Every structure is written in structure tokens, then in C-alpha cells.
Amino acid sequence: MGFGRYVTARVLWAGVVSLVITTITFLLLSAAPNPDVQQAATQAALQGGNPAEATERVRELRGLDQPLYVRYFDFIRGVYTLDWGWSESRSQPVLEAVGSALYYTAQYSIPWTILTIILGPLVGVYSAANMYSWKDHAATGFAFFGYAIPNFFFGIILLLVFGVWLQFIPVTYNTDVAVFSVENAVQLTIPVFVLVTGSIGAVMRVSRNESAEFQNADFMKTAKAKGVSPLRAYAYHVMRPTLVPLSTTLVGQLLALFLGSSLLVEVVFAIPGLGRLTYKALIAQDTNLVLGTTLFFTFVAVVGNLLEDIVFTVLDPRISYDDR
Amino acid sequence: MTSDDQPLLEVEDLTTTFSTDDGTLTAVDGIDFDVETGETVCIVGESGSGKTVATESITKIIKTPPGHIEGTVRYKGRDLLSLPESELRQIRGNEIAHIFQNPQEAMNHCYTVGWQITEALQIHRDVSDEEARAKAVDLMDRVGIANASSRFDDYPHEFSGGQKQRVMIAMALVGDPDLLIADEPTTALDVTVQAQILRLLDDLQDEFDMGVLFVTHDLGVVAEIADRIVVMYAGKVMERGDVLDIFDRPAHPYTQQLLECLPEFGGTGGGIPGTLPDPHDPPDGCRFAPRCEYAEEACRTGEQPEEVEVAPDQQVSCVHYGPGGNPSIVRSEGHGPGDGATGGDSEVGPADD
């Protein structure tokens, strides 16, 4: 069957894409002046030594005297064998720093993703079923609100109201509570809510518009003529075809928000996740760590796009694998 | 078979209106007809005459609102229009099944044909997946789909237009319906396939002992399959009765004109000059008056003329047959070929859309 081959081809392609991105990263890095080398030169000059000699020594130490292709293969091997170097600012291996940050990022990203995937299509289809009624207008209004308001700004407002004034949630994220505890759920409510309002708008809009088309399709009349109840007709005959175009929007929205807004939200709520890690690494000019988080986000994006492609193909039976 | 000579389906004074932005649109305006078990009744008329709406009003599959249905539809003596929706659902796809014009659109492209055929069965009966599958494969085989058991898991796009309509027929028959409503089931298909599908429906009707209500604008098709016909124009019934009688001696000017368009009767296969009246604002009197060559003053006032029985089982709605009318005005010119030309192997419709 063509499906296995299709998936294999897609995975290989994703590998190529990630390699291209890693290569570009390497080229940018090698073109930029290395801060360590500069520092060594400055240090040597200040202490009356020979800057050129010091530079040479550091370059040797860092392997920078090797030809470009050797360094390139070393770098690529490092990336793919998960040897991502040492983070100066955190005094731990980069991979470890990324791993522990991911632990916190996952705690709000997983509920947020699940809520978006479940609520977005449901509300969208409900909206379409009640098109132009007040329910539809309310849902659409909410969608536009979430879509339009910047997430970090909305986060700050909610933090001000619920954290500072009402004191329902701690102003600063508390890492001491257990993952599966009421305290943790409470302190994650607002960040999750902010992100859901951000991601759900587009998902709702696409599901509403696509399902509006399907709910008036001829096959809905066939379903009714077969004795299918309205609920079943929506669940099977409208929802299912809507998922095809929706899968693209869904993955796209989640990725965009994950790579963009969630970082800001982490900074606002002081969640020690990947966003804050990146932010701090930038401030501290910790090159290895910046590189590590960048690579991580790159891989998430590549894998996300891969999933989107595969899901789309699985969902639409009309797509022939041979054509793609 | 129904008991006590009760028709399988009795439609009385069926009226279907739609509320639109431009006011109320009357698509079907007080029509009557019957369908007996084992017979095929054709509703004939130009597109826009209300024939589709009439058939979709029977089990209320049109959307209400904006649609609004009144009158009586008795199926085996039960008034369908007064049944609650949940009971109607039990009848739809189970006792009364539908086939639609465009099989391409009438199927959901996301599900296999097998899933779609068995859906009605799974809803209405307590059957296992295996039983449902066996029944569907059997039906697919019966409607002429080769390798039915392997094609059960194929998607609609993997079938040709004619095969899709065969699948739709299998889908309709899965609940062993007593009444099959077929709305222009061959219009979207090419000519050779049309003939095959008509033959198939004819065979299946005998096999399943169903009443068939068949909607078409194509009198060639009517000649092939109908036992009785109902000629509709602008939401009203113009004439109804036995197909042989009507093809032999069409009484209504509209029926006469429809038949005259047929190539067998010397027509060009074109349509009748003029257009249907605006359904928002139908003319007074006879709906056909603006296009009728025999229209008189009496035709343009009051209501559509009362139906008059001009022969056993042949009703006509035209003033010339009514009290004080003179049928010879309409009939004198020797309309209708009178040679029983019901062989009708034409595929050309008189009023194509």
C-alpha cells in the first residue's frame, strides 16, 4: 500500500529539512565572531600578553583551527547525537537544561493543546449549526476577541485581576507543588486560559465555516432520509469532513502559538519553561543554550509539520499517496 | 401488501411553503395523489414545478423552518405529518427510502460506501457488524457492483457515476423499504447508464414488492417505467392517471404540450415556450393560463380549476372539462397521437433543466 511509502518519504523529507536548518545555523555561527575568542584576546591584551597568541590558543582549544568541513561534521554529529554542549549560565549540559524546562512547559502546553483540539471544533460546529443566532454571535465574538488581543497583554491583565487583586492565584509560578495537585491546576488555569483563547479563535472560525458548507451538503439530506438523528448527523457527517481542512489550521495554530506566544506567557507568569530559558539564555549571552533551545523549537516545528501532512492525508480518503 | 384496499401512500392537499426574504414561496400547493404497493407513480413536470419538494415533504426531509408543510400524508394509514420527529426517523430509511439526483453529492466522501450502506441498518435494527456487512455486500452484488465484498471498503470517489447510483440504491434498499422515492435518479448519468439503472429499479421493484414514487422531467423515462403519472405545474397537479390513458389521450393542455415536445410525437425535444410563474406570486385561476393556448377569461380568475374525472382513473384540472366547459375545445384538434406510442425509447426530455 502506498501509505507506508508516503510516510517514509515524508519522514525522510523532514530529516532533510532539519539538516538544512541545522546547517544554516552552523554557517551563521561560524561567520559570527566567537565571543570566547574575543574575550581571550581582550584578556591577553589587558594583561600585557600577546592577543594573537591567546586567540590562537583558544581557537585551538575550541577546535576552531580545524578546516570548516571538519568542524561542520563535528557540529552535525553533536546535534544529532544530542551532545549539545555545556551551558555556562546554568552550569549544566544544555540538554539537561532544555529537559527540565520542557517539564514545566509541558504542564501547561498539554492541557492547552487538548482543550483547543476538543473545544475549537465543537464550538465551531455548534456555531455553524446555530448560524446567525445569538449563540453563534457570542461564540464568534469570543473567537475574535481571543484572536485579536495579544496573549501576553491578556495574560498581564488576568494576572493583575486574579493574582494581585483577587489573589486567587500566586503571582509567581510556584515550582514546589506537585504536578498533579489542585494548587498546580489552579496556578496553571490562567496561562492555559490565555493560550486557549489565543489558539481557539482560528480553529473555531475554520470549523464554523467549513462545517457550514457541509451541513447544507446533499449528503446531509441523504443522512436525514436514512433516519439519522441530527446529533449523529453532525457528529459523523459534518464533523468528519470538517476535520480535513481543520487539521491544517489546528497544527498551524498550535505550532505558531507554541513557538511564539507561549514564550511571552511564560515570562509573564514566571513559569520556568522553555520560553523563559531561551529568554534568560539570550540575556546571559549563553550561546550554547540559545543554540540548544533554537534547535529544539526547530525540531518541534519540523515534526509538527510532518504530523500535519500525515494527518491530513489520513483524514482525506480522496488524496492519493502517489500524487504527492 | 396493505390491507383493506388502503393505498400504500395517500397524499391529500399537501402544501409546502417556504418563508424567504421576499415573502412566502409556495412550492407545493394542495396536491393529491396515491401510490399503491407494487406500482410506479411518476411525478412529471418542468424543473421548478415543485415535484422534488413534494416528495421531500412526505417524510419531512426538507428543512422546517424555513419550510412549512400542511395537509395529510397517510402511509399505511398513519398520518406522517402529525407524527413526532422521533417516530418519523423510524420510518425514514427503514420503511420509506430515498434516492437522489446526484449520487456524487449525495454520498459523504469521508466514509466508505460500506459504512454508508450499513448506516441505516445500524440505526434502525439491532444487527451485528458482520450481519450488516453481509447484508450490504449482498445488496451491492444485487445492484450490480462487481466484487462487492472487496468494494465494500472503497470510498465513493473510487466508483464511477453509474456505480455510485447503484450504491445509493443499495443504501436505500438496506432497510427493506415498502416505498422508494427516487428523485431524478438517472438525470446526472449518461444515456446508456440511465437505461441500466431504470431496468435495475424496475427489477428491484418486483423483487422487493415496493411502491415507487419516481420524480422526473423526462417523459421518455416515464414511458419506460410508470404505471401512473402525476403531471405537476407550478406546485399544482394538472392531470393524473394511468400512464397509458394519459399518453393516449392527454386531456390537459399542459400534458398535451409536454407530449408534443417528444420526438416520437413529432416534437423537437425542446421545451414549451414561456416560463413558470413566480412562486412568490402565482397568477389567479389556472397556473398554466399565461402559457396556455386555450386560456379564456374563466381561466384567469379564482382558483386552480377543480379536478374533474374525464375517464376512469384520469383527473384533470382545466375549466374546459369542468361544469359548463366544453372539452372538445381542447381535444378537438386531435391532440395525442392515439397510437399508444408508449414504447418511448427516447432519452430526450421535453423540458430539460
Ligand code: SF4
Ligand atoms: S384552465 Fe384554462 S389556462 Fe388552464 S389549462 Fe385549461 S384552458 Fe389552459
